[in-house]
Amino acid sequence: MSTTWTPAEEEAVRSALAVGQEAMDVGAVPWSSLERRRSAATRRHRTAVGLGVAGAIVAGLVGQGLLTGSVNGFVSPTAGSPFVPAYDGRTVGSLAADTAFLDGLRQRIADNRAVLPAGTDPSVVEVALATDVAGARLALARMPGRDGWVWVTGPQGAPVSGMDLGNWCVGDDVCWLRYGLGWTSYVDTKPDGSSQLVGARGDGAVVATEPGSRVVLRGGNDVTADGVLRPLQVAAEERWPGVFVGPLTVPPVRIDVAVTPPGGRTVRTWDASGSGLAPDEWWDVASASASRGRGVRGFSDLGDVRGDLVMAAARAAGAATGDGTRSRVVWADQNADGTVARAVLAFGTVSGGWLRVAVERVVEGGGFRLAAYGPAPVARDGLDGTGAAWRSVVGTAVVVGPAQARSFRWVDRDDRPLGGRRALDGDAAADGEPVPEGAVAVTFEGADGAALGRAALVGAWPDDKVLS
Amino acid sequence: MRDATDDGFRAFVDARWPALVRFAWSLTGDRGHAEDVVQAVLVRTWRRWGRIRLDGAEAYVRAAVVNETVSRARRRRVREVVLPWTGERPEPVPAGDAAEDRAVADSVAAELALLPPRMRAVVVLRFLEDRSEAETAALLGCSPGTVKSQTNRAMARLRDRTPLRDLVGVPAVDAAAGEENR
CATH class of the missing domain: 1.10.1740.10 (RNA polymerase sigma factor, region 2, helix turn helix motif)
Structure with a gap:
């Protein structure tokens, strides 16, 4: 099948969107609502200033002799803050002396009609950083009339023609970029639809801020070999004044960035939108052998369902996912009509421990709901020898025991059994179990009745929490 | 003031x-x-x-x-609830080719509503706003490669689940093929 959109398909999609737009009867501007929200925003801003931000900003302003706004045609947030890259008119980075590359880069940006009008003199484009790092070629540029700075990226060693505009640094957020194959996906699509990654492999983050700042990257969660959860911190080196680079050996789903400017308060930001995770490949590796995965049943919509499950689990765990060689699809199942898919996935972490997540995808109301359950640090294999049990969004429970388990019991908070022994299937799992009143956990038993572990009954992982 | x-x-x-x-x-x-x-x-x-x-x-x-x-x-990174199509429907469907076009548009619109937000944004920017891959990438803060792969995934989904496949002669996904994996 061709992977190129045909004109007829493009027109059908355009038409579908346009018809919906035109059918909307948009009312008058809700000025009262806008004014109310503006007042609330102003109050929040004043509160923040009152908490001490003002001192730092005012000191910066006095020192800089300016407030904000247009300087030489550039519009930028407050200078001298951790949110603004350092720039004294000179380019820094390993390519700082490569005038041919820099000139070409300015020309490429000046020729980009998305950001500059035709006929723009390329010399107006300013380049604060141009460098190769392991896995990427990075530049940071700004141009008149555009708010803030923009990252320009390409594969490591890329020619100017391989450099493209990326994230913008605008407003009160740390100017940083996650780079590397996992995030930026330098992909060449061939005429036959196949694709291949371009460039050397590497992954990391670069932060552009005030020189002399302290920058700490947190690359997701880590679990020690004895099951203790801790953040995976990555040292970011100040390669050039104000430019910090932190390589990541195992790309995590989530990266947290903390910047402490000299004498200032720490500002933090994070992003969980990318990873080195290729869900299908991860799944294939993580469920490759019988000793690793069990009960991996039919998935008729492999690409979407598996991808949704893996990404939801990885995000909930905040784990560095790697390529699946140190992870496991412990158990997975999909019902006959494909509307409910569930899995227990375990991500091996850098320090040898595991992060286990149960995850579920339920088709409902023309869409679907993804939920992750009880991300838990565990010491041994995917289930830690104890199993997992969670109350599904559809109200019943899913129970997955150690491989040798043949039955389980519900227990209350004092570990008193509630009801009789319940059978597990050949994969040591039970789906759709009603949950007795007062049940807080399950205990597993083998064929001979021997106790095999206990697992707490967990609920859905809240949207607004991360494991930390 | x-x-x-x-x-x-x-x-x-x-x-x-x-x-x-x-x-x-x-x-x-x-x-x-x-x-x-x-x-x-x-x-x-x-x-x-x-x-x-x-x-x-x-x-x-x-x-x-x-x-x-x-x-x-x-x-909303952990749990994502995608609502069914809620766009207002236009006037009653006319007969003939226009009706078929409207049926395709409705079907495509319904499927577009189910795309993940980022993928939907790529489709909107590329095909409704007529922006280039580079422009789309700049707006979304990702690389053109990501835009390309997201566009391709969106296309695959739309072809799989809507009459778009009839426009390009792509056979419908054989349900039995999925069963082989079970």
């Missing part, structure tokens, strides 16, 4: 509100969500209005709407 800057902002919003809400709706697939996103962006824009060039104001706000939409999707 209102000043000239305030008046300029109000004039801009009065003129562009419908277009901005429609644009946000195409990104979100939900009218209430669309209006909320546009309001949030406009409130932030209001505070910065004096620093925004008037001839670039709409582009600035549209870029902010895209970012706000995708950012909200990121913040």
Whole structure:
């Protein structure tokens, strides 16, 4: 099948969107609502200033002799803050002396009609950083009339023609970029639809801020070999004044960035939108052998369902996912009509421990709901020898025991059994179990009745929490 | 107290509100969500209005709407509930070819509403807004490669699940093929 959109398909999609737009009867501007929200925003801003931000900003302003706004045609947030890259008119980075590359880069940006009008003199484009790092070629540029700075990226060693505009640094957020194959996906699509990654492999983050700042990257969660959860911190080196680079050996789903400017308060930001995770490949590796995965049943919509499950689990765990060689699809199942898919996935972490997540995808109301359950640090294999049990969004429970388990019991908070022994299937799992009143956990038993572990009954992982 | 800057902002919003809400709706697939996103962006824009060039104001706000939409999707990172198609339907379906076109459009629109927010944004920017891969990448804060792969995935889904496949002669997915994996 061709992977190129045909004109007829493009027109059908355009038409579908346009018809919906035109059918909307948009009312008058809700000025009262806008004014109310503006007042609330102003109050929040004043509160923040009152908490001490003002001192730092005012000191910066006095020192800089300016407030904000247009300087030489550039519009930028407050200078001298951790949110603004350092720039004294000179380019820094390993390519700082490569005038041919820099000139070409300015020309490429000046020729980009998305950001500059035709006929723009390329010399107006300013380049604060141009460098190769392991896995990427990075530049940071700004141009008149555009708010803030923009990252320009390409594969490591890329020619100017391989450099493209990326994230913008605008407003009160740390100017940083996650780079590397996992995030930026330098992909060449061939005429036959196949694709291949371009460039050397590497992954990391670069932060552009005030020189002399302290920058700490947190690359997701880590679990020690004895099951203790801790953040995976990555040292970011100040390669050039104000430019910090932190390589990541195992790309995590989530990266947290903390910047402490000299004498200032720490500002933090994070992003969980990318990873080195290729869900299908991860799944294939993580469920490759019988000793690793069990009960991996039919998935008729492999690409979407598996991808949704893996990404939801990885995000909930905040784990560095790697390529699946140190992870496991412990158990997975999909019902006959494909509307409910569930899995227990375990991500091996850098320090040898595991992060286990149960995850579920339920088709409902023309869409679907993804939920992750009880991300838990565990010491041994995917289930830690104890199993997992969670109350599904559809109200019943899913129970997955150690491989040798043949039955389980519900227990209350004092570990008193509630009801009789319940059978597990050949994969040591039970789906759709009603949950007795007062049940807080399950205990597993083998064929001979021997106790095999206990697992707490967990609920859905809240949207607004991360494991930390 | 209102000043000239305030008046300029109000004039801009009065003129562009419908277009901005429609644009946000195409990104979100939900009218209430669309209006909320546009309001949030406009409130932030209001505070910065004096620093925004008037001839670039709409582009600035549209870029902010895209970012706000995708950012909200990121913040819902664990559980994502996609609502069914909620766009208002136009008048009754006419007969003949137009009816078939409308049926295709409805089917495609319904499937578009189910795309993940980022993927939907790519489709909207590329095919409704007619932006290049590089422009789309710049707006979404990703690489052109990501835009390309997201576009291809969206296409595969739309071909799989809508009559688009009939437009390009692509056979429907054989249900039995899926069963082989069971």
